[in-house]
Amino acid sequence: METLKEWISYLYDAQKLKDLIIYGSYPALMAIVFAETGLLVGFFLPGDSLLVTAGILAGQKLLNAPLLMILLSIAAIIGDTVGYSIGYRTGPVIFTRPKSLLFDPEHINRAHRFYEKYGGKTIILARFLPLIRTFAPVVAGVGKMNYxxxxxxxxxxxxxxxxxxxxxxxxxxxxxxxxxxxxxIIILVIVISFIPGVTEYIREKKKSGVKNEKNS
Incomplete structure (x- = not known):
């Protein structure tokens, strides 16, 4: 538990994140991007701030920008493909999976509601939405979306x-x-990345409140 907390705090510390990117280089970046988009337990990973920080280092000529874009795009695409496969193979039973330290059913249910609202476009839109980014391909797999x-x-x-x-x-x-x-910059990126998700959550709450008033 403490090790996990230390690892998470490491990823959200500006200097430590920079050191990780420099010393871990492309393999570490690819692994994190893949894990956030392809593994259910990767929802806590800081994809947006990681990419922006990597871009800053590329702007300082510490990394190669074109190579960075190619490798991390591949990692992101493979990650979503794995997420789709998990959902396709697991099926609707994943919605009843019990809550644990690394899995909260509410996250996947939110992604499901988002998918019902936006359909296939969710796979594109979710890339820019933390949490939903991790679970959207899983939901698409559960729904047997045309591959x-x-x-x-x-x-x-x-x-x-x-x-x-x-x-x-x-x-x-x-x-x-x-x-x-x-x-x-990292704090700003994190705040901005969560604004659309928070806005959508507030809208959902308002709609459910209106429905409850009508039914009462």
């Missing part, structure tokens, strides 16, 4: 997410002295 259709959304969304986040970081990395504000 060629899923793959096209997966490729488009994966490349779009990786390239856009790294590009933002690359631009910031070209600004002199940006390292002094790295922790603030």
């Amino acid at each position: 060629p259709k899923f793959l096209s959304y997966n490729i488009f969304g994966g490349i779009g997410w990786v390239v856009s986040m790294i590009s933002v970081g690359y631009f910031l990395g070209s600004i002199p002295g940006v390292d002094k504000y790295l922790h603030l």
Whole structure:
């Protein structure tokens, strides 16, 4: 338990995250992106801030931006494919899986509601939404979404997410002295990334409240 907390805090510490990216290089980045998008237990991983930070380092010529975009796009696409496979093989029973330290049924239920609202486009939109990003491909698999259709959304969304986040970081990395504000940038990225999800959650609560009033 303590080890997990230490690992999570490590990923959300600006300097430690930077060190991880520099010393772990491309393999570590690919592993984290894959885990967040392909493993149910990867929902806590900081995909957006990781990509932006990697982009900043690429802007400082510590990493190769084109190679970074290619490798991490591949990792993201493979991750979603694995998530789809998990959902396809597991089926609806996954919605009744008990809550544990690394799994909360509410996360996958939220992704399910999002999928019901936006359909296949969820695979693209979810790339920019923490938590939903991890569980959207699983829900698509459970729903037996046509795989060629899923793959096209997966490729488009994966490349779009990786390239856009790294590009933002690359631009910031070209600004002199940006390292002094790295922790603030990471906090800002995390806050911005959660705004759409929080907004959607508030809308759901309002709608359910209105329905309850009508039924009472």
